[in-house]
Amino acid sequence: MNKHIFTVFLVIFVSLTIFSNGVIYNGNPKLHKSSIFNYEQLQKRQLEILKIYETNKTESSPLIFNKNTKKITNYSSNIFTYRTSLYRGSFMLWSRDNIEWRSNGTKIISSSGWQEVGYVFPNIVHAKGIVLISKTSTYHKYRTMKTIGTGVVTPWGDVKIYSRDVIDYVIIYANGNYNWY
Numbered sequence: 001m002n003k004h005i006f007t008v009f010l011v012i013f014v015s016l017t018i019f020s021n022g023v024i025y026n027g028n029p030k031l032h033k034s035s036i037f038n039y040e041q042l043q044k045r046q047l048e049i050l051k052i053y054e055t056n057k058t059e060s061s062p063l064i065f066n067k068n069t070k071k072i073t074n075y076s077s078n079i080f081t082y083r084t085s086l087y088r089g090s091f092m093l094w095s096r097d098n099i100e101w102r103s104n105g106t107k108i109i110s111s112s113g114w115q116e117v118g119y120v121f122p123n124i125v126h127a128k129g130i131v132l133i134s135k136t137s138t139y140h141k142y143r144t145m146k147t148i149g150t151g152v153v154t155p156w157g158d159v160k161i162y163s164r165d166v167i168d169y170v171i172i173y174a175n176g177n178y179n180w181y
Helices: 002-025 039-055
Strands: 057-059 063-070 078-090 093-103 108-119 123-135 139-154 157-173 178-180
Touching (some): 039 078, 039 093, 039 123, 039 157, 078 157, 078 178, 093 139, 108 123
Antiparallel strands (some): 057 078, 063 078, 123 139
């Protein structure tokens, strides 16, 4: 039994050694200086991906759901539901902030927001939340926060090399308009 455990351990250790030498060193003396990682080369590619994330912003047009739904309230009989979203990034690192609100055209009845994120390691993005920071009967102002970054896989776990907070704001209006900035 102990012989089998030792054999399995040896196979795993040799596999990790071969894998790490092939990926990190790869026989190229430019990649292997005094450190096992070449942070300059890793950071250059990862910083390009982060730049794509920060510059690639797509706003959606407000979508109207259940238009002309009859509902008796103190405001009006017509309640409209709108949704807008802001998409950032590419398939390697992306986030989408969504805001949905209900209005009768002159007053906002309710609003809410949620975030969606995705990434391919070594890129990292974390949703930090959507906060309602200001509101009146005719507009609501939201702040959305995400943390983006890059990391390196090591035998001891993931190490974060770089991270930065990204903040966007949106104002939604009772008439269905919105403004991302």
